[in-house]
Amino acid sequence: MNRTLSVIKLHQRDRFSWIFIPLIILGSSFIVNWLTSMMISEDSMYTGGIASLLVYIFGLGIIVVAQTFPFAISFSISRINYFTGTIVMALLVSFGSALLLLLMSIIENQLTNHWWSGLYFFHLPYLNDGNLLVQLLTLFLFTVHLFLWGFVFGSFYRKFKKSGMLILFLASGLGLTLGSYIITQNQWWLDIWKWITQHTAFGLSLWLIPFILLNALLSFLMLRRSTI
Amino acid sequence: MSISIDDSRPIFMQIAERIKDDIIQGLLPEESQVPSKNQFAAFYQINPATAAKGVNQLVDQGILYKKRGIGMFVATGSRTLLMEKRREQFFEQYVVTMMHEAEKLGITAEQLSDMIRRGGAKP
Amino acid sequence: MNPIAELKQVTKAYGNFKAVNEVSFVLEPDKIYGLLGRNGAGKTTIMHMLTAQLFATSGELTVFGEAPYENNRVLSQICFIKESQKYPDNYSLLDVLELSASLFPNWDRTYANTLVQDFQLPLKRKIKKMSRGMHSSVGIIVGLASRAPLTIFDEPYLGLDAVARNLFYGHLLEDYAEHPRTVVLSSHLIDEVSQLLEHVIVIDKGTILINEDAELLRGRAFTVAGSAAEVESFLIGKTVISRDPFGALLSATVDGTLRAEDRKQAMAKGLEFGSVSLQQLIIHLTNGKTERKAADL
Numbered sequence: 015m016n017r018t019l020s021v022i023k024l025h026q027r028d029r030f031s032w033i034f035i036p037l038i039i040l041g042s043s044f045i046v047n048w049l050t051s052m053m054i055s056e057d058s059m060y061t062g063g064i065a066s067l068l069v070y071i072f073g074l075g076i077i078v079v080a081q082t083f084p085f086a087i088s089f090s091i092s093r094i095n096y097f098t099g100t101i102v103m104a105l106l107v108s109f110g111s112a113l114l115l116l117l118m119s120i121i122e123n124q125l126t127n128h129w130w131s132g133l134y135f136f137h138l139p140y141l142n143d144g145n146l147l148v149q150l151l152t153l154f155l156f157t158v159h160l161f162l163w164g165f166v167f168g169s170f171y172r173k174f175k176k177s178g179m180l181i182l183f184l185a186s187g188l189g190l191t192l193g194s195y196i197i198t199q200n201q202w203w204l205d206i207w208k209w210i211t212q213h214t215a216f217g218l219s220l221w222l223i224p225f226i227l228l229n230a231l232l233s234f235l236m237l238r239r240s241t242i
Numbered sequence: 243m244s245i246s247i248d249d250s251r252p253i254f255m256q257i258a259e260r261i262k263d264d265i266i267q268g269l270l271p272e273e274s275q276v277p278s279k280n281q282f283a284a285f286y287q288i289n290p291a292t293a294a295k296g297v298n299q300l301v302d303q304g305i306l307y308k309k310r311g312i313g314m315f316v317a318t319g320s321r322t323l324l325m326e327k328r329r330e331q332f333f334e335q336y337v338v339t340m341m342h343e344a345e346k347l348g349i350t351a352e353q354l355s356d357m358i359r360r361g362g363a364k365p
Numbered sequence: 366m367n368p369i370a371e372l373k374q375v376t377k378a379y380g381n382f383k384a385v386n387e388v389s390f391v392l393e394p395d396k397i398y399g400l401l402g403r404n405g406a407g408k409t410t411i412m413h414m415l416t417a418q419l420f421a422t423s424g425e426l427t428v429f430g431e432a433p434y435e436n437n438r439v440l441s442q443i444c445f446i447k448e449s450q451k452y453p454d455n456y457s458l459l460d461v462l463e464l465s466a467s468l469f470p471n472w473d474r475t476y477a478n479t480l481v482q483d484f485q486l487p488l489k490r491k492i493k494k495m496s497r498g499m500h501s502s503v504g505i506i507v508g509l510a511s512r513a514p515l516t517i518f519d520e521p522y523l524g525l526d527a528v529a530r531n532l533f534y535g536h537l538l539e540d541y542a543e544h545p546r547t548v549v550l551s552s553h554l555i556d557e558v559s560q561l562l563e564h565v566i567v568i569d570k571g572t573i574l575i576n577e578d579a580e581l582l583r584g585r586a587f588t589v590a591g592s593a594a595e596v597e598s599f600l601i602g603k604t605v606i607s608r609d610p611f612g613a614l615l616s617a618t619v620d621g622t623l624r625a626e627d628r629k630q631a632m633a634k635g636l637e638f639g640s641v642s643l644q645q646l647i648i649h650l651t652n653g654k655t656e657r658k659a660a661d662l
Contacts, residue, residue: 020467027460028453081453087418090440242418250640252580280542287534289563290542
C-alpha cells in the first residue's frame with residue numbers, strides 16, 4: 015500500500031502533465047470558441063471543444079507508460095505497485111476533470127446564459143441529460159475509458175516494442191476493414207446507429223465499464239512481464 | 243587518484259609501510275594513537291577494509307596494539323625494532339644494488355667509497 | 366553470514382546471443398564490489414536481472430535470500446543508479462529527492478541536502494536540461510542518500526569533472542564507513558574506482574573472468590622485458606598473460622608472483638621487471654583471452 019502511494023506521488027509531482035497541460039488545452043479551446051461565438055451573429059453555437067481534453071487524456075494514457083514505467087521500476091518500484099498507483103492517479107484526475115466539466119456546464123447553462131454569447135461548450139444536449147450525479151458519472155466514465163484506452167496502447171508498446179506495435183496496427187487496420195465490410199454487406203450500419211441513439215449518454219457510458227475493465231486487465235498483464 | 247597509492251601492489255602493505263615509516267621518522271611516537279582505518283580510508287581514498295588489513299598486520303607483528311574502544315597505539319620499543327629491521331634491509335636493498343650498478347659502469351671500489359664520502363658531506 | 370545476492374548459473378539469452386552466460390557469484394554483506402569489464406560485456410544486464418528489471422533466461426538468482434521479482438521486501442532494499450537513468454520530462458532534482466524519500470526506507474534527508482550543496486546542483490531545474498555531469502550527480506546523490514543495503518552504481522562518474530569525482534569517492538567512503546552496506550560499482554574505467562574496491566568481479570563476453578579479493582589481484586602479475594630469447598627462456602613453465610614483441614625485444618606479462626631468487630638471477634641476465642596495476646592486469650586478461658585460446662589449440 016505504502017509503495018502504491020509512492021507511485022501516486024510519482025505522478026503527482028508531475029503536475030504539468032496531469033493538471034496544467036489539460037487545463038491549458040481546455041482553457042485555450044474554450045477561449046477560441048468563445049471569441050468565435052462573440053464574433054459570429056448566430057444565436058447559438060455548438061462546439062465539441064471539450065473533446066480536446068478527452069483526446070489529451072487518451073494521449074496521456076499512452077505517454078505516461080513511456081515516461082514513468084522504466085523510471086519507476088529502476089527506482090525499485092514493483093510492477094503491481096506501478097499499475098495500481100497509476101490507475102488510482104488516473105481515477106482521481108478523471109474524477110477531478112469530470113467535476114470541473116460539470117461545474118463549468120452548470121455555470122454555462124444556469125449562471126451565464128451560455129457565456130452571454132450563445133456558446134454551447136460545456137453544456138451539450140444529449141451529453142448533459144439526466145441529473146447531476148448521472149452527468150458526473152457519464153463524464154467520469156468517458157474520461158477513465160479514454161485514459162485506459164491510451165494506457166493499454168502504452169503498455170503494449172512497452173511489452174512488445176516497435177515491431178509489436180506495427181503488427182498491432184496492421185492487425186487492427188485489417189480488423190476494422192473486415193469489420194466494416196461485414197457490417198456494410200449485412201446492412202447493419204443503421205441498426206448500430208439506432209442502438210446508439212436509443213441509449214442515453216449515461217447508458218452508453220455504462221457500456222464502457224466492461225471495456226474499462228478489460229483494458230485495465232490487459233495493460234496489467236502486459237506490464238507485469240515488461241522489462242526496461 | 244590520490245596521494246601516491248600504487249595500484250600494482252597490495253594496498254594494505256603500502257599502508258603498513260607508511261605507518262612504519264612514520265614511526266621510524268618519529269612522526270608517530272611510541273604510545274601515540276594511530277589514525278583509525280576510516281581516517282586512513284578517507285585520506286588515501288581507499289577501502290576501509292583494506293586499510294584495516296594494513297593496520298592489523300602491524301598489530302600481529304606487535305608494532306601496534308589495540309586499546310579496546312579507543313583505537314590503535316604504537317607499542318613501546320617498536321621504533322628500535324623497526325630501525326633494526328630496516329638496517330638489515332638496507333644492505334640488501336641499497337648496497338647490493340649499488341655494487342651491482344657500479345660494476346656495470348666500471349666504477350671501482352675506491353671511487354665508490356669516495357662518492358659515499360662526498361654524498362655524506364652534502365647538507 | 367547470509368549473502369546479499371547469489372547468482373547460480375544465470376544466463377540471459379537474446380536468440381542465439383548470450384549476453385550473460387552461466388554466471389555464478391555471491392555478494393557478501395558490507396563490501397564494496399567492483400563489477401568490471403568492457404562495454405557490452407554483460408555488466409548492466411546482470412545488474413538489471415539483480416533488480417528484476419530484466420528476466421533471466423535460466424539459472425537461479427536470489428537477493429536477500431528471495432527472488433527479487435515483484436518482491437517489495439527485496440526491492441525496497443535495493444537502490445540501482447543507472448548510467449543514463451531517464452527521468453520523467455518534467456522532473457526536477459527536488460521531485461526525484463521527494464520521491465526517493467518515500468521509496469527508500471533508510472533515506473536521509475539531511476544527508477541528501479548536504480550532497481546537493483556539495484555537488485552544487487540546482488534543486489528546481491528540470492533534469493532534462495542538466496548537463497551530463499549534473500545528471501550523473503543526481504544519481505550519485507540518490508544512491509548515497511538512499512543508504513540502501515544493496516546500492517548499485519552503474520558507470521556513476523560519466524561526465525563528472527575531477528573535483529566532483531573525488532567528492533563522490535570521498536562521500537562514498539565516509540558514508541560507507543559510518544553506514545556499512547553492500548555497494549557495487551560497475552565500471553569500464555578500472556583505474557577510476559579500483560582503490561575503493563574490496564572485491565573484484567570481471568566480466569568478459571558474458572562470462573566471469575575473475576572473481577577475487579582486490580588485494581590478491583594487486584601484484585598478482587608482473588611484467589618482464591628484455592631480449593626475446595632471454596625472455597622466452599625465462600617464461601618457460603610460467604603462465605603468460607600477454608606477449609608484446611618490440612623489434613628484437615619482448616615484453617611479457619606473467620601471472621604469478623616473482624621469487625626474489627628468480628628475480629636476482631634474471632636481472633643478472635639483463636631482464637627487467639615491472640609491476641602490473643589492477644587495470645593493466647584486467648586489460649591484459651580481457652584482451653589476451655582470445656589470443657590464449659588460439660595458442661592452446
